[in-house]
Amino acid sequence: MSSDDERDEKELDITSPEVVTKYKSAAEIVNKALQVVLAECKPKAKIVDICEKGDAFIKEQAGNMYKNVKKKIDRGVAFPTCVSVNNTVGHFSPLASDETVLEEGDMVKIDMGCHIDGFIALVAHTHVIQDGPITGRKADVIAAANTAAEVALRLVRPGKKNHAVTEAIQKVAEAYDCKIVEGVISHQMKQNVIDGSKSFLSVSTPETRVDDAEFEENEVYAIDIVASTGDGKPKLLDEKQTTIYRKDESIHYQLKMKASRFIISEIKEKFPHMPFSARSLEEKRARLGLVECVNHGHLQPYPVLFEKPGDFVAQIKFTVLLMPNGSDRITSHTLQELQPTKTIDDPEIKGWLALGIKKKKGGGKKKKAAKKAGEKGEASTEAEPMEASSNAQE
Numbered sequence: 001m002s003s004d005d006e007r008d009e010k011e012l013d014i015t016s017p018e019v020v021t022k023y024k025s026a027a028e029i030v031n032k033a034l035q036v037v038l039a040e041c042k043p044k045a046k047i048v049d050i051c052e053k054g055d056a057f058i059k060e061q062a063g064n065m066y067k068n069v070k071k072k073i074d075r076g077v078a079f080p081t082c083v084s085v086n087n088t089v090g091h092f093s094p095l096a097s098d099e100t101v102l103e104e105g106d107m108v109k110i111d112m113g114c115h116i117d118g119f120i121a122l123v124a125h126t127h128v129i130q131d132g133p134i135t136g137r138k139a140d141v142i143a144a145a146n147t148a149a150e151v152a153l154r155l156v157r158p159g160k161k162n163h164a165v166t167e168a169i170q171k172v173a174e175a176y177d178c179k180i181v182e183g184v185i186s187h188q189m190k191q192n193v194i195d196g197s198k199s200f201l202s203v204s205t206p207e208t209r210v211d212d213a214e215f216e217e218n219e220v221y222a223i224d225i226v227a228s229t230g231d232g233k234p235k236l237l238d239e240k241q242t243t244i245y246r247k248d249e250s251i252h253y254q255l256k257m258k259a260s261r262f263i264i265s266e267i268k269e270k271f272p273h274m275p276f277s278a279r280s281l282e283e284k285r286a287r288l289g290l291v292e293c294v295n296h297g298h299l300q301p302y303p304v305l306f307e308k309p310g311d312f313v314a315q316i317k318f319t320v321l322l323m324p325n326g327s328d329r330i331t332s333h334t335l336q337e338l339q340p341t342k343t344i345d346d347p348e349i350k351g352w353l354a355l356g357i358k359k360k361k362g363g364g365k366k367k368k369a370a371k372k373a374g375e376k377g378e379a380s381t382e383a384e385p386m387e388a389s390s391n392a393q394e
Helices: 003-010 017-040 047-063 136-155 162-175 258-270 283-295 347-354 365-376 385-393
Strands: 075-085 107-116 119-128 185-189 199-201 220-228 244-247 299-302 313-323 326-329
Touching (some): 017 075, 017 313, 047 107, 107 136, 119 136, 119 220, 136 313, 244 283, 283 299
Antiparallel strands (some): 107 119, 119 313, 313 326
8 A cells, every 4th residue: 555545544534634624614514504594494484495595505605615626525415404393203305396384383303414525514403483491391302312412422432332322312311201213323424424334323122223333532423312202113104205315335236217317327426425305306307216216225215204293303413523632522503491391310310411521631731722622612612502401400
């Protein structure tokens, strides 16, 4: 292997400052995009319009970066904007013809992602369309997802095992009398890989298993927690609602239909690695071609699943870099004020929440750390978005 090859190999992870910069640039864009989308979440707003605004903002902001580099750098949407309401678990990003609107009191889950050169920053946030504090079961389920995410942040660290995180997440949800939604997996991410093989479940079931693994320094994870006031066993109601897909690069089956071949070549060109919305494709051909592409494994669908009507589902997702000096959560958003009906009394959960995120610095390094925190500015103030429901932890 030449020294150039070795350098390329090395630059694929966060031991390279340039890679860290790309992750943080993607994070800055997606954090701003989340604010843009939240501002649009008002009664009678059309969901498809909100999704399109989120995606357009990410494309525009990412497009303004790395314009003048010799080698073209791919950048843009890493996960299409989804706006999933109340008992909808996720992945709701409808086609242009969809008329669904938001209503006062809706619990809205916003899920989105940006990448710079294949280095991905994902975020998901839950917001209720109302003024004043969130109370009752809505507050419980948001607090459950958020507290579980805070615990996961503290347990996803070098040397820890993935199954320990799964057990802790379930324990937190039970404390709020909520369930963790089955089938949600938090994955390691690498360049152009949104769902790496290293992962952990939010809840273990006989149907869903992941290999035992240990977290290591210089890894990147998207920690994804989805909690429900229902039974946590969502159902697919209508396959036609699925609009988000990802190309499976390992499948080489020769498609029969002309429309399918046209669609798959368009996808290979525009979205070789990242999930995409069917809205981005030529609609008539897409309708014809997508079915064959999915049936033969060329595309992996992200289905729209539902809990029972009347249930509330909350989601918190963030991207974390396992840096040598501790964990760096690069995507997040502050919650509304929560007044849950439950409080955290369990000493084990309190112990997890009390764990630090950064490693303690020694002597002469303190100034450097303070300077870094100052440079980070806004990001460092967002490191503890649990404030809204901190009453629940006292």
